[in-house]
Amino acid sequence: MRADAVIVGAGIVGAACARALARTGMSVVVVDRGAPASATSARGEGNLLVSDKAPGPELDLALLASEHWPRLAAELADELGAAFPAVEYERKGGIVVATTEAGAGPLRDFARGQAEAGVEVRDLAAAEALELEPHLNPEITAAVHYGQDAQIQPVVATEALLASARRAGARVLPHQEVTGALRDATGRVTGVRTASETLHADTVVVAAGPWSGAAAGALGADLPVRPRRGTVLVTARMRQKVFHKVYDGDYFGATQSTDAALQTSSVVESTPGGTVLIGSSRQQIGFDERLSVEVLAAIARKALRLFPFLETTPVIRAYGGFRPYTPDHLPVIGEDHRHPGLWYATGHEGAGIGLAGVTGELIGALVTGAEPPLDPEPFRPSRPSLAAHLAPEGAA
Numbered sequence: 001m002r003a004d005a006v007i008v009g010a011g012i013v014g015a016a017c018a019r020a021l022a023r024t025g026m027s028v029v030v031v032d033r034g035a036p037a038s039a040t041s042a043r044g045e046g047n048l049l050v051s052d053k054a055p056g057p058e059l060d061l062a063l064l065a066s067e068h069w070p071r072l073a074a075e076l077a078d079e080l081g082a083a084f085p086a087v088e089y090e091r092k093g094g095i096v097v098a099t100t101e102a103g104a105g106p107l108r109d110f111a112r113g114q115a116e117a118g119v120e121v122r123d124l125a126a127a128e129a130l131e132l133e134p135h136l137n138p139e140i141t142a143a144v145h146y147g148q149d150a151q152i153q154p155v156v157a158t159e160a161l162l163a164s165a166r167r168a169g170a171r172v173l174p175h176q177e178v179t180g181a182l183r184d185a186t187g188r189v190t191g192v193r194t195a196s197e198t199l200h201a202d203t204v205v206v207a208a209g210p211w212s213g214a215a216a217g218a219l220g221a222d223l224p225v226r227p228r229r230g231t232v233l234v235t236a237r238m239r240q241k242v243f244h245k246v247y248d249g250d251y252f253g254a255t256q257s258t259d260a261a262l263q264t265s266s267v268v269e270s271t272p273g274g275t276v277l278i279g280s281s282r283q284q285i286g287f288d289e290r291l292s293v294e295v296l297a298a299i300a301r302k303a304l305r306l307f308p309f310l311e312t313t314p315v316i317r318a319y320g321g322f323r324p325y326t327p328d329h330l331p332v333i334g335e336d337h338r339h340p341g342l343w344y345a346t347g348h349e350g351a352g353i354g355l356a357g358v359t360g361e362l363i364g365a366l367v368t369g370a371e372p373p374l375d376p377e378p379f380r381p382s383r384p385s386l387a388a389h390l391a392p393e394g395a396a
């Protein structure tokens with residue numbers, strides 16, 4: 001089979017890339033070794049956050065995403081019609097709190113730095129925070145409001161992006177693992193192999209989430225994307241008691257840490273279905289899928305510091321997934337400078353749902369030579385901060 005582009009992975013990032021490329025008129029094939037939208041993109045929470053990002057390239061990408069999602073959600077709704085489930089986009093805003101005296105100053109300083117970088121953020125007096133979130137622990141020591149934080153339903157969003165890509169001509173091949181690359185005499189990647197297909201394409205995009213390192217390896221390239229485990233608790237349905245994304249300031253430290261050991265921080269939000277999602281943990285333990293009581297207890301304990309009422313709320317289930325982690329905490333978006341024809345759209349760690357749409361737009365622009373929506377340099381595989389983690393030129 002021949003196409004202009006093959007995308008490895010039908011999670012939210014692969015779906016967004018497929019849509020963006022297919023809408024430029026390219027023929028696109030998406031290959032997934034499992035079912036579409038069933039891996040990491042079905043194991044997260046759906047936060048579209050600017051609040052947790054320090055000034056720099058990832059915040060720039062998140063600010064762009066925060067402008068882009070309302071447009072994207074409206075386009076998908078128009079295109080797919082009322083019969084397709086809604087992506088549940090809601091710009092509900094985020095409230096970040098400190099629960100200790102020592103945490104109050106750093107929280108406000110962080111917010112000031114973000115405001116200078118264009119984030120809509122304001123300090124809240126304790127009384128105002130309690131007015132916005134009446135069930136919040138009154139003992140909080142500081143609170144900050146972020147107007148741009150939003151939420152979507154990640155599985156529906158992935159399916160909607162794939163449906164839109166299909167309408168633009170993309171084909172999706174489920175249950176086919178990509179196992180090798182096709183190369184021409186110069187070494188340029190010209191397609192991929194699966195057990196049953198040979199797919200020729202000038203552009204191959206690896207969007208294989210936490211398995212991107214392994215997928216790149218199968219294609220003869222090395223890429224330092226590793227799994228970072230995360231676990232979420234889900235409560236029974238209730239009358240709405242949590243109105244924003246509410247989390248404790250510890251979360252910044254956990255997202256930016258390179259520490260492999262268990263870290264937990266509290267992120268609490270309600271869903272349109274009436275459940276409350278309580279996240280989350282971060283741990284580098286390979287692809288170990290077991291749920292750990294120690295982790296569940298640590299997440300629950302921290303959530304009670306934010307919302308004491310949760311103590312008597314039943315937890316109906318817990319689930320976990322693997323964030324696609326990169327050692328310099330930035331997604332990898334662009335062509336591999338060592339392997340022409342091989343592209344990456346991966347490594348978004350805990351922000352891949354929020355950043356998928358703009359990642360697709362960036363890939364679409366870079367592949368076709370159009371004006372990119374933001375400076376692509378900080379995300380390229382050749383960036384200096386990733387160099388130390390890559391094998392020498394040409395080696396796999």
Ligand SMILES: Cc1cc2nc3c(=O)[nH]c(=O)nc-3n(C[C@H](O)[C@H](O)[C@H](O)COP(=O)(O)OP(=O)(O)OC[C@H]3O[C@@H](n4cnc5c(N)ncnc54)[C@H](O)[C@@H]3O)c2cc1C
Pocket residue numbers: 008009010011012013014015031032033034035036037038039040041042043044045046047048176177178179207208209210211212214215218229230231232279280320321322323324345346347348349350351352353354355
């Ligand atoms: C607990 C938790 C909470 C999270 N919360 C949020 C959040 O609130 N907001 C947010 O933005 N992000 C969140 N994330 C992160 C987010 O879920 C990920 O960044 C995102 O889903 C990554 O999407 P993806 O398309 O890159 O990967 P995936 O969804 O994993 O898709 C990759 C696909 O590639 C396929 N694949 C792998 N290898 C091959 C191969 N060799 N051949 C063919 N196919 C292959 C897999 O089968 C899979 O379907 C969370 C993650 C976790 C674990």
